[in-house]
Amino acid sequence: MVLFRLVLLVSFLQIIYSCNSNKTEEEMEELWSKAQTTGKIIERSGTKFNSGQNKRLALQDAETRLQSGGGLLGNDGLSVSGIINQDNMSKGSVGTFGMPINTFLWRGALDTINFMPLNSADPIGGTILTDWYSSSNNENERCKLNIFISGAELKTQNLKVTSFCQEFKNQKWINKDVSPENNIKLENAILNKAKKLKLQSS
Amino acid sequence: MKKELLIGTALVSTLGAASVAEAVTATMSGNHQTGIEFDSPSSGTDTRAQINDNNFTVSLSETTDGGVTISSSFMLANEDAVDGDLDAGFTLAFTDGSKLDVINAGNASGSHDISVPGSAGAEGVTVTTANLAPTGLDFATGATVFGVEYHTAADFLADGLSMSFSASTDNGAAASSTYKNDGHLALGGTYVTDMGDSAVTIGFGLSETSGSTNGTSPSTEEGGMHVGVSAVTGDLTVALGFADGDHMGATGTTGSDRELDSEVLKAGLKYVSGDLTFNVGLASGTTKDGAFGTPGTTEDSKDVTSASVSYAVASGVTAILGYTTVDSANAGANDDTDGSAWYIGANMSF
Numbered sequence: 001m002v003l004f005r006l007v008l009l010v011s012f013l014q015i016i017y018s019c020n021s022n023k024t025e026e027e028m029e030e031l032w033s034k035a036q037t038t039g040k041i042i043e044r045s046g047t048k049f050n051s052g053q054n055k056r057l058a059l060q061d062a063e064t065r066l067q068s069g070g071g072l073l074g075n076d077g078l079s080v081s082g083i084i085n086q087d088n089m090s091k092g093s094v095g096t097f098g099m100p101i102n103t104f105l106w107r108g109a110l111d112t113i114n115f116m117p118l119n120s121a122d123p124i125g126g127t128i129l130t131d132w133y134s135s136s137n138n139e140n141e142r143c144k145l146n147i148f149i150s151g152a153e154l155k156t157q158n159l160k161v162t163s164f165c166q167e168f169k170n171q172k173w174i175n176k177d178v179s180p181e182n183n184i185k186l187e188n189a190i191l192n193k194a195k196k197l198k199l200q201s202s
Numbered sequence: 203m204k205k206e207l208l209i210g211t212a213l214v215s216t217l218g219a220a221s222v223a224e225a226v227t228a229t230m231s232g233n234h235q236t237g238i239e240f241d242s243p244s245s246g247t248d249t250r251a252q253i254n255d256n257n258f259t260v261s262l263s264e265t266t267d268g269g270v271t272i273s274s275s276f277m278l279a280n281e282d283a284v285d286g287d288l289d290a291g292f293t294l295a296f297t298d299g300s301k302l303d304v305i306n307a308g309n310a311s312g313s314h315d316i317s318v319p320g321s322a323g324a325e326g327v328t329v330t331t332a333n334l335a336p337t338g339l340d341f342a343t344g345a346t347v348f349g350v351e352y353h354t355a356a357d358f359l360a361d362g363l364s365m366s367f368s369a370s371t372d373n374g375a376a377a378s379s380t381y382k383n384d385g386h387l388a389l390g391g392t393y394v395t396d397m398g399d400s401a402v403t404i405g406f407g408l409s410e411t412s413g414s415t416n417g418t419s420p421s422t423e424e425g426g427m428h429v430g431v432s433a434v435t436g437d438l439t440v441a442l443g444f445a446d447g448d449h450m451g452a453t454g455t456t457g458s459d460r461e462l463d464s465e466v467l468k469a470g471l472k473y474v475s476g477d478l479t480f481n482v483g484l485a486s487g488t489t490k491d492g493a494f495g496t497p498g499t500t501e502d503s504k505d506v507t508s509a510s511v512s513y514a515v516a517s518g519v520t521a522i523l524g525y526t527t528v529d530s531a532n533a534g535a536n537d538d539t540d541g542s543a544w545y546i547g548a549n550m551s552f
Contacts, residue, residue, distance in 0.1 A: 005408055005427055019395045020361035030401075031394040032356050036432035036441060037405035038340075039313035039353075039366070040392055047551070048231035048261040050275050050290035052308025052351065055340075057257055061233040063322065064520050064549040067479055072518035072552035077231030077261070155227075156265070188269070 025180070041066070048077055079153075100152040101126040105159055108194030109147050112186075116145065126150055132166075140168040143178075145186070154194055161186040232258040237522070237547015239325045245538040253324045253547060269297035299355030303368075307349035310368035311407030312340035314390030316430025318441040319470035320483025321508035323524020325545035333532040334451040335487040335502040336464050339443045342409035342426035345372040345383035365391040377414040380457030381450040381494070383424070386411045400433040409447070418495040420461040422448040430468075439472040451491060461497065464489035477514040483507070500534040518551045 020028065033044065038059055042051045045062030065071055101123065109128055110121070117131040126149035134142040143165040151158035161183045166173040235255040242248050261275040276289045291305030316339065349370025356364050368388045375382070390407035411424035426447015433440050445466040450458035470483030485506040492498035510524035523546050530540035 023361060027396075028357060028361055028394075031362060031396060034401040034403070034434045035392055035394050036317050036403040036434065036439065037314045037392040037430075038317045039390075040364075040403075041317055048229060048259050048275055049233070049257070049277075050259075051313070052303055052306060052346070053290050055308075055312060057233065057255075059317070060235070060549065061257075061551050064233070064551045065518065067474075067512060068514040068516065068518050068520050068551070070517045070551075071231065072516075072550060073231075077229040077552065079227060079229055153227075192267075 046070070101149040102152055102154050102158060102194070104154050104194040104198045105149045105190065107197055108192075109149065109159075109190045111197075112190045112193050113145060113147070119144075141176075142166050142168075142173070147190070154191075154198060156187070156191060159187050159190060161190070227263045229261045229263070230258070231261065232256070232552055234550040234552075235324060235547065237324055237545055240544040241325075241327070241541065242543065243327070243539060243541035253545065255324065271295040301353040303349075303351040303353075305348065306346060307351040307368055307370055308346065309340065309342075309344035309386070309388050309409065310351050310366035311342060311388040311390045311409040311426075311428065312344075313351070313353070313366045314392050314405045314407050315339040315428050315445075316403065316405040316432050316441050316443045318430065318432075318443045318468040318483060318485075319439060319472035319481040320468075320485065320506075321510040321524040321526050321545075322479070322481055322512050322520075322549075323508075323510050323522045323526070323545035324547060325524050325526050325543035327506075327526060327528040327541050327543050329504065329528060329530040329539045330532055330537055331453050333502045333504060333530050333537060334453065334460060334462055334464075334491045335489045335504045336445075336449075336462075336466055337468075337485040337487040337504055337506055339428040339430060339445040339466055339468060340407070341445065341464060341466065342388075342411070342424060342428075342447045342449055343383070344368065344386035344388060344409065344411065345370045347371065347373045349386070362394045363391060365389060377416040378457070379415060379417045380452070380459050381413050381415050381420065382457075383411050383413045397433070400435040403432045403434075405430050405432075405443075413450070415494065418493075420450065420494045421497050422461065422463075424449045426464075428466075437474040441468075441470050443468045451489075459494070460491045461494055462489045462491045463497065479512045479514075480510075481512075482509045501531070502533060503529075503531045504540075505529040515548070520549045522547055522549065 039051065042058045042062045045065045047058055047061040047065060049058040049061050051058040071077060106123060113130060116133040119129040119131045121128045128147040130145045132142040132144050143163055146162045148160040149158060163178045163183055163186065165176050165178050167176050237253050238250060239253050240250045258278045259275050260278060261273060263271060263273040265271045273293045274290055291303060291307060294302045349368060351366055351368035353366045354364050358364050366389065371385045372383055388407065388409040393404040395402050406429040408427050409425060413424060426445060426449065428443065428445035430441060430443030447464060449462050449464060451460045451462045452458045453460060464487065466485065466487045468485045473480045488501050488503045490498035490501055506526060506528050508526040510522055512520045512522040515521050525544050527542035528540045530537040
């Protein structure tokens with residue numbers, strides 16, 4: 001019986017290699033966002049209940065959150081530090097109207113890219129857009145960055161960096177692909193800077 | 203830094219090792235379910251009762267400089283007497299998207315069963331305890347005291363595939379007259395692709411358990427498989443699942459004392475129209491149960507039909523009207539403890 005199940009599994013794996021091969025990263029993300037196994041539903045709902053311990057409860061909470069668009073206290077529940085450390089929390093965010101953004105992320109982003117010319121910086125909306133920048137070591141390539149800070153907490157999910165690069169060929173600037181890993185490295189550099197700023201301020 | 207930022211073709215080549223800053227976070231969250239259930243058994247008197255299930259959990263999370271997130275949680279209150287208070291182990295979330303659950307880890311097979319729509323209400327029909335037919339796809343359970351479960355990142359080995367693997371053991375207590383899981387191995391997978399305008403999910407899992415008693419041993423060890431497929435087309439979700447396996451069951455409250463050979467077939471659909479969600483589901487479970495060492499020959503069965511309408515009142519709040527009817531047979535004979543139930547209530551998540 002076990003052998004039969006393994007043969008079935010191997011056959012299944014062979015079939016799936018032939019699918020999805022031509023899909024873009026965005027198309028795959030879209031498909032994953034609609035995955036219908038219980039584990040994936042629980043994972044994307046933001047529920048804090050542990051499915052390994054009580055799957056029924058985790059799934060019930062997950063479906064309530066997914067159907068209603070989150071929880072009564074937002075997607076992430078109520079932060080304990082938000083209750084007992086209100087002063088520090090308020091110091092950690094900027095933007096008295098509109099969307100609050102984390103001040104350490106904001107300052108960390110500006111410090112990290114301070115050698116690049118800025119096109120615009122909007123602390124209310126949390127956007128930093130740089131102008132094109134080339135280094136003296138490589139004048140045939142230029143890059144610009146779009147940095148988005150989207151929340152009051154100092155965490156990875158509240159920072160998004162998108163980079164664009166061009167190469168000078170045949171007297172024209174030609175767009176070139178930028179590896180998503182480079183965007184992640186930039187995000188990590190900004191997050192690291194923000195962490196140091198926070199430690200310095202505490 | 204600016205010399206290093208734009209060298210060669212890479213935008214960033216040496217911005218240092220991956221490091222993610224995130225303060226320790228402690229988050230309180232919970233779920234409150236309350237409503238009224240109206241039971242109509244096939245024989246006997248109609249009854250009604252208030253249904254409550256309130257749970258409160260605290261989750262803790264910390265991200266290291268290396269980018270690994272360590273999280274855990276504990277439940278402060280749980281009114282569900284069956285489940286009791288539950289403390290999770292630790293989950294390590296790695297930068298590549300994979301995760302490792304350690305201590306009290308779950309069942310990798312059960313993480314990947316297809317979600318088949320059915321009533322979202324809390325109503326239920328309690329049939330005779332002698333009827334051991336399961337109605338869930340993940341009835342093969344694991345030993346959950348000491349275990350690890352590894353979840354791969356999305357697009358593992360092939361685009362659209364993710365898998366989980368788990369191994370666990372028990373607490374080492376001496377075997378008794380009832381069945382005790384000694385060890386458990388499982389794997390499960392989720393595969394997503396598209397077919398025309400539909401997003402298709404395939405879920406599957408395999409599970410094998412070794413166990414013991416100090417009396418007569420079961421004819422077979424616990425083990426099973428499940429497979430299911432779901433298609434999402436616009437606002438409509440259609441799902442089908444099947445599970446087959448051997449497992450242990452209990453007719454009383456003292457522990458597993460029967461060996462079961464079970465099958466479950468489930469089908470359901472969900473339709474979302476604005477703030478309203480409609481669910482309809484069918485589940486048919488059968489099992490042959492017998493004393494340890496004596497495989498059963500006659501079938502227990504449960505045929506469950508359920509439907510619900512839920513309305514998203516506000517963020518985190520849904521109001522639910524549910525209906526479930528169960529047709530039960532025990533050892534091949536009709537069982538008049540079955541019947542139907544209505545439920546009206548609300549779920550609140552915070």
